Amino acid sequence: MATVTQTQSTAETTQQASSLTRLGRWLPLALGVIAVALILISTAFPYWRMTLLAPQYPGGLEMRVFVNYMTGDDDPQLDEVQEIDGLNHYIGMKSLYEAAQLERAIAIPAVLFMCVLVIIAAIWKARWAWLLAVPAIGFPFVYLADLGFWLAYYGQNLDPSAPLSSAIKPFTPPLLGEGVVGQFRTIAEVSTGWYLAVGAGVVVLVMIILKIWTQRETNT
Amino acid sequence: MSSKRFFQSKLFLFVAVAVLAAALVVVIGPKADTSAQGDPLDWQTIAEERGLTDADLRAAVMTYMPSGQLDEYVMFASGGHSGQVFAIGLPSMRLLRTIAVFTPEPWQGYGYGAGEEVLAGGNMLDGQEVRWADTHHPALSETNGDYDGQWLFINDKANARVAVIDLRDFETKQIVKNPLYLNDHGGTKVTPNTEYIIEPGQYGMPLGNEFAPLSDYEEAYRGMITFWKFDREAGRIDQSRSFAIELPPYWQDLCDAGKLVSDGWVFCNSFNTELALGGIEEGNPPFEAGVSQNTTDFLHIINWRAAEEVFLAGDTVEINGMQVITLDTAIENNLLFFTPEPRSPHGADVAPYGDFIIVSGKLDPHVTIYSFQKIMDAIEAGVEETDQYGVPIISMEDSVEAQVELGLGPLHTEFDNQGYAYTSLFLDTAVARWSLGGENYRPEDGWTLQGTIPVQYNVGHIAAAEGDTVDPDGGYLVSLNKWSVDRFLSTGPLLPQNLQLVDISQGGDSMQVLYDMPLTAGEPHYAQIIKADKLNPWDVYPEIGWDPVTQSVSPDAVEPGEEGVFRDGNNVTVRMTAVRSHFTPERVEIRKGDRVTWTITNIERARDATHGFALPYYNINLSLEPGESITFEFEATRDGVFSYYCTEFCSALHLEMMGYMTVQP
Structure with a gap:
């Protein structure tokens, strides 16, 4: 941001249309590249995680959800997702491995496509080209909304013949914050990958504003 | 300020009120304290009601382990006649695990659908199943003479078997039966890098356990020591790379491997150099008297590294599939020497620097300290005298460094990190602390008894924290007492043994019994204590399946x-x-x-x-x-x-x- 303001002020002091044109050409591209880099890096980090705490699991169980897959924590001995999935059968919850199959399958191609759109938006001179970059801003929020849908769907569709069906009624696990299921306390929160994606969205937003602004300046 | 004005001033009023308040506190205060003493949750009240002394409270604070706190040491104790091994946490003395070894153990599935092939390894040569054991001496694997926390071995005295336990999962992986002998005693001990597991025999018999009449004892019966090769990579004893040495038919008892300066040697005490045959029913002296006639028996001094070379050169005979270096070959190759030791001793224990070998008197109130250097010098100078089988005998004048009078019935010695040695006194039912006078230990104190502490009752072996390694930890010692008599609530005529935890962290004559642990498994004979952080067991098996x-x-x-x-x-x-x-x-x-x-x-x-x-x-x-x-x-x-x-x-x-x-x- 500091760089942007500084460059803008330089552009203003020189008052030269040619330099503005040059600026309007390479700065959005630079921002687009930064945004794409952030998005790509974000896929290596979990977007969201849920920690389950219960007396008989003194270290807790942690599930980390990435763009296209889920893992447990760094403990190599125990696959926490499998453990949680195993416990879920008692309350009649469907297998976690069956959730969001479509989303997980298309996640990486979709992210790459979104990145390509950002780059096109950065370099294409057409007036409405910036619209192509909008999905990158919305992406982390769409991700959370979809996750929220699956949480609700899983929580609300418990197998009525499950062993603990009489004790645990359908519920909606909180997308963010604390919840309680049986003897487990759950803590859900967004994680590194999601923050990186939001950061990328902010960079894209700046890119779009800059692009619209330079277009307007050069036109007048 | 004049005095009159002072008494009228606010300052005086303030001082007067303060003095009055203080007086009130002094008068009322103790009453408030007495009422607090009635609080049933107050530990001092509880201690007072139970009549606990300051020493008791110290012991309680040293051993109490709040839920979730973990012990500092793990003691692997022989399971006695249960045939198993117990893992016990120190200082809490909590039983952590029974490790099934020689005996089927249903709660581990051992012998009830699992572990059958391991147990079968302990069958007799003709296939006879033996499903119990008199487990005696556990031995932790060592690297450079120090416990490495990887393997544990233990012998079965009754049937001369040795088991291998993997400390990644605390489970028995192998049992081998000694094909030469019916029973053993002084196993297991390991050489400093666990090259070999040492298993000496006990009661003389014909090698290979063929029949020979007792009247042929001198000619047909023999003693032996077996060196089982341990293959760390495979985690198994490899009998094809193991060998034994034929010994005179004295009853070899307890061995210890040399370390550091004495690496490459093994020392074993023995008894019945009288070759007594018993026969109380025919008017002969009973064994207990017959084997105690001579003033001295023989400390066996064995060069195992040279023996290994003889074995690798193929200079052996095969008995029941075991390669045996004959007594003659052993003598020819200078593998075996004797030096007299006070009669019927128990234990030959090598000091941490490998420089001294301590033999306990059992029937003699002394421990006898042999100098490895003196023994080597004597061998260098040439030994003339031999026993009736031709084994060279080094005189005591040429081998003994010192003798320390400790009390009655010295049995077994271990060591700490302050240059002290500890010896169990069976008859005195006590543990003696004495200073090692050698230059590596406490030369300022010389070879002297420092103090004894009574234990309850009839102590056999003792185990000090890493107390038989090159680097003992000190701090704790466990006295493995054979009798408990009145220490626990009565359970009828059959009583548990009493494992007593002793604090040896202070010097001089200060030692304290901290805790009594009943163990109901016949005779948990010996134990070894390892720092818990040296163990690295798996949480779950590494992979599914x-x-x-x-x-x-x-x-x-x-x-x-x-x-x-x-x-x-x-x-x-x-x-x-x-x-x-x-x-x-x-x-x-x-x-x-x-x-x-x-x-x-x-x-x-x-x-x-x-x-x-x-x-x-x-x-x-x-x-x-x-x-x-x-x-x-x-x-x-x-x-x-x-x-x-x-x-x-x-x-x-x-x-x-x-x-x-x-x-x-």
């Missing part, structure tokens, strides 16, 4: 989705998984006469998520730890309905974790 015997994934392991019952003629294969709270499959329908091979894989990964599996009537009970896979076989000899079930309370729906095996007539 693990076979603990091979320590690798079993080729028979069952993966989820491939379970089922498969028939090939009369051979039925059951492939099953276990996970909270069900077995898959839950129905096994077979016919009488079927030969069944049944594999169960516990696909859990959570720590402590163990499942049991009981198949009633067929004598099957398994313990399937997370990741473990077990295959067992049986013939369906009886028709009927057999409900199998999980024998570990694994989950809230544990009772529901069952299935039916129907056997159609």
Whole structure:
């Protein structure tokens, strides 16, 4: 941001249309590249995680959800997702491995496509080209909304013949914050990958504003 | 300020009020304290009511382990006649685990569908099953003379067997039977890098255990010491690379491997150099008197590294598949020397720097300290005298460094980090602390008794923290007492033994008994104590489908989705998984006469998520730890309905974790 303001002020002091044109050409591209880099890096980090705490699991169980897959924590001995999935059968919850199959399958191609759109938006001179970059801003929020849908769907569709069906009624696990299921306390929160994606969205937003602004300046 | 004005001032008023208040506190204060003493939650009140002394409270504070706090040491104690090993946490003295070794142990499935091949290794040469043991001396594996926390070995005195326990999962992997001898005693001890596990015999007999009349004792009976080669890579004793040395038919007792300066040598005490034959019923002196006639017996000094060379050169005879260096070969190659030791001693214990060997008198109130350097000098100078079998005898003048009078019945010595040695006194029922006068220890104190502490009662072995290594820790010592008499509530005429924890952290004559632990397994003979952080056991088996015997994934392991019952003629294969709270499959329908091979894989990964599996009537009970896979076989000899079930309370729906095996007539 500091760089942007500084460059803008330089552009203003020189008052030269040619330099503005040059600026309007390479700065959005630079921002687009930064945004794409952030998005790509974000896929290596979990977007969201849920920690389950219960007396008989003194270290807790942690599930980390990435763009296209889920893992447990760094403990190599125990696959926490499998453990949680195993416990879920008692309350009649469907297998976690069956959730969001479509989303997980298309996640990486979709992210790459979104990145390509950002780059096109950065370099294409057409007036409405910036619209192509909008999905990158919305992406982390769409991700959370979809996750929220699956949480609700899983929580609300418990197998009525499950062993603990009489004790645990359908519920909606909180997308963010604390919840309680049986003897487990759950803590859900967004994680590194999601923050990186939001950061990328902010960079894209700046890119779009800059692009619209330079277009307007050069036109007048 | 004048005095009159002072008394009228506010300052005076303030001082007066303060003095009055203080007086009130002094008068009322103690009363308030007395009322607090009545508080039943106050530890001082409890201590007072129970009559606990300051020393008791110190002991309590030193040993109490609040829930969730972990012990500093693990003691591996012989399981006595249970044939097992106990792992005990120190200083809390909590029993952490019984390790099944020589005896079937249902709660571990050992001998009830699992571990059969390990147990079978302990069968006698003709296949005779022996399913108990008189476990004696556990030995932790060593690297450079210090415990490395990887392996544990233990011998069975009754049937001369040695077992190998893997400390990654605390389970027995191998049992070997000594083909030369019926019983042993002084095993197991290891050489400083666990090259060999040392197993000396005990009561003289013909090598290979063939018949020979007692009247031929001198010619036909022999003693022996076996060096079992341990292959660390394989985690197994390799008999093809092991050898034994034929010894005169004295009763070899307890050995210890030399270390540092004395690396390459082994020292064993012996008794019955009289070659007594007993026969109390014929008017002969009973063994107890017959074997104690001579003033001295022989400390055996054996050069195992030179013996290894003789063995590798092939200069051996084979007896029952074991390569044996004959007594003559041993003498020719200078492998074996004797030096007299006060009669019928127990134990030959090498000091931490390897420079001294301590022999306990048992029938003599002294410990005798031999200098390794003196022994080497004497051998260098040439030894003239021999015993009746031709073994060279180094005189005591040429080998003994010092003698220390400790008390009655010295038995076994271990060491600490302050240059002290500790010796159990059986008859005095005490433990003696004495200073090692050598330059590496406490030359300022010389070879002197420092103090004794009574123990309850009749101490045999003692175990100090890492007390037989090159780097003893000090701090704690456990006295393994044979009698408990009045230490615990009576359980009828058969009483537990008493393992007493002793604080040896202070110097001089200050020692304190901290805790009494009853152990009910016959005679837990000896123990070794290792720093807990040297052990690195697995939380769960490394991979699903693990076979603990091979320590690798079993080729028979069952993966989820491939379970089922498969028939090939009369051979039925059951492939099953276990996970909270069900077995898959839950129905096994077979016919009488079927030969069944049944594999169960516990696909859990959570720590402590163990499942049991009981198949009633067929004598099957398994313990399937997370990741473990077990295959067992049986013939369906009886028709009927057999409900199998999980024998570990694994989950809230544990009772529901069952299935039916129907056997159609």
